[in-house]
Amino acid sequence: MSLLIKDGRVITADADRIADVLIEGEQITQVGESIECPNADVIDASGKYVFPGFIDPHVHIHLPFMGTNAIDDHASATKAALAGGTTTLIEMICPGPDDEPKAAFHEWKSLAEAGACCDFSFHLSVVRFDELAKEQVRDLVANDGVASFKVFLAYKGALDIADEQLFELMEIARELGVIITAHCENAEAVDAMQKRLIDSGKTGPEWHEPSRPRCVEADGVSHLCTFAELTGAHVYIVHTSCNAAVDRAIAAKDRGVNVFVEAVAPHLVLDKTYAERGDFEGAKFVMSPPLRDSEEHPHLWKALASRDMVTIGTDHAPFNFHGQKDMGRDAFTLIPNGIPGVQERVDLIHTHGVCAGHIDLQTMVDACSTQAAKIFGMYPRKGEIAVGSDADVVIYDPHFTGVFTHADAESQVDYSGYEGMKRKGRCELVIRRGDIVARDGRYVGVGGGGRYLPRIPNH
Numbered sequence: 001m002s003l004l005i006k007d008g009r010v011i012t013a014d015a016d017r018i019a020d021v022l023i024e025g026e027q028i029t030q031v032g033e034s035i036e037c038p039n040a041d042v043i044d045a046s047g048k049y050v051f052p053g054f055i056d057p058h059v060h061i062h063l064p065f066m067g068t069n070a071i072d073d074h075a076s077a078t079k080a081a082l083a084g085g086t087t088t089l090i091e092m093i094c095p096g097p098d099d100e101p102k103a104a105f106h107e108w109k110s111l112a113e114a115g116a117c118c119d120f121s122f123h124l125s126v127v128r129f130d131e132l133a134k135e136q137v138r139d140l141v142a143n144d145g146v147a148s149f150k151v152f153l154a155y156k157g158a159l160d161i162a163d164e165q166l167f168e169l170m171e172i173a174r175e176l177g178v179i180i181t182a183h184c185e186n187a188e189a190v191d192a193m194q195k196r197l198i199d200s201g202k203t204g205p206e207w208h209e210p211s212r213p214r215c216v217e218a219d220g221v222s223h224l225c226t227f228a229e230l231t232g233a234h235v236y237i238v239h240t241s242c243n244a245a246v247d248r249a250i251a252a253k254d255r256g257v258n259v260f261v262e263a264v265a266p267h268l269v270l271d272k273t274y275a276e277r278g279d280f281e282g283a284k285f286v287m288s289p290p291l292r293d294s295e296e297h298p299h300l301w302k303a304l305a306s307r308d309m310v311t312i313g314t315d316h317a318p319f320n321f322h323g324q325k326d327m328g329r330d331a332f333t334l335i336p337n338g339i340p341g342v343q344e345r346v347d348l349i350h351t352h353g354v355c356a357g358h359i360d361l362q363t364m365v366d367a368c369s370t371q372a373a374k375i376f377g378m379y380p381r382k383g384e385i386a387v388g389s390d391a392d393v394v395i396y397d398p399h400f401t402g403v404f405t406h407a408d409a410e411s412q413v414d415y416s417g418y419e420g421m422k423r424k425g426r427c428e429l430v431i432r433r434g435d436i437v438a439r440d441g442r443y444v445g446v447g448g449g450g451r452y453l454p455r456i457p458n459h
């Protein structure tokens with residue numbers, strides 16, 4: 001089937017023009033003015049934006065964490081992604097300290113292949129790091145399309161990695177050309193702060209942020225960048241929440257460290273007062289690094305506008321309020337960390353970033369799509385509207401107004417982190433490799449069809 005998108009405002013990371021886009025099969029075959037194709041179904045996109053399919057570089061779906069599992073499966077999470085314009089996502093494989101990397105990779109991949117509706121790839125978290133794990137990690141890079149690792153400088157005893165191992169892993173990454181994505185805090189400092197607060201009776205979700213303040217995150221960024229400087233590995237700092245942390249990354253970059261910085265939607269839109277809400281409601285907004293003071297928002301937007309921060313993900317990590325978040329009623333340290341948002345990201349960034357005047361549309365496309373494709377080795381197949389690119393296209397209605405509400409969510413989680421917030425803009429049509437899979441913010445596909453994207457190390 002062919003689709004001809006006519007007269008839309010085609011916005012990519014480096015161009016903004018009125019044009020037609022012809023899709024034949026799974027690919028874009030023409031971009032230009034006055035394209036004719038008698039057999040194609042014509043979509044009138046006048047007055048609408050035409051974006052490349054968005055890419056979320058930071059998603060958790062199958063996530064065993066803090067004594068429970070994230071509540072989405074690959075079908076629900078990827079339907080949510082598509083409804084919000086995300087046609088490709090990169091999920092974090094998060095095995096436990098005793099799990100073998102190969103088994104974890106195959107577990108995550110088979111779950112995704114059974115249910116995913118959008119295309120997907122993986123960052124491989126390296127938690128276990130004995131001789132067997134080292135061998136398997138190399139094998140996964142050589143034979144299974146793994147091109148990015150993940151490390152946690154957080155979650156002591158669960159997911160964190162010792163410095164000795166981190167250093168060696170970074171040397172391997174440098175040798176293989178694999179980029180290391182990193183959650184930057186300081187596991188020991190957080191652990192000590194948590195104990196101090198709990199021991200003094202400070203047990204509610206409002207104490208989550210004080211247990212891991214901005215200086216702890218900034219310290220984690222410095223630490224990672226020092227190791228990157230020593231080993232030559234390329235690093236990507238996920239979910240960076242505050243100016244102090246961004247500044248440490250910029251300082252490292254200025255000394256020649258290859259460091260990329262990711263923002264995530266919750267840190268740009270929500271603030272720590274959400275986690276301070278009464279009746280334990282704050283638990284819905286417990287994530288790490290935590291939501292910060294709203295004074296951080298303009299700094300983050302400025303860093304995105306200047307491209308010091310290069311990508312915007314979600315860190316979608318859905319845990320039900322009832323039955324999961326409430327495991328931490330007596331101690332905030334037991335609240336599963338994470339906020340859902342894979343569906344809302346693009347509309348949040350359009351509303352709070354573009355319409356508020358912080359970033360322009362091309363920066364939005366670059367940060368929410370193209371940069372992730374480039375950094376993680378999927379460009380120009382993904383993240384671009386060009387001849388030969390996959391036909392992942394979003395036709396966006398910038399004039400739609402409404403509110404975010406859980407009733408519109410495709411995710412299985414029992415709340416929305418953005419309930420009642422005003423929104424401007426909505427995906428009118430989402431096309432994944434030539435198929436229309438979402439309309440007016442709802443998934444309308446037939447299920448499945450998502451494809452694994454093996455990648456080649458490119459750093």
Ligand code: URP
Pocket residue numbers: 060183239286287288289315317337338339
């Ligand atoms: O709170 C968060 N971010 N939960 C998911 C795990 C992680 O650290 O990314």
Ligand code: ZN
Pocket residue numbers: 183238239288289
């Ligand atoms: Zn994290």
Ligand code: ZN
Pocket residue numbers: 058059060092315317
């Ligand atoms: Zn995460």
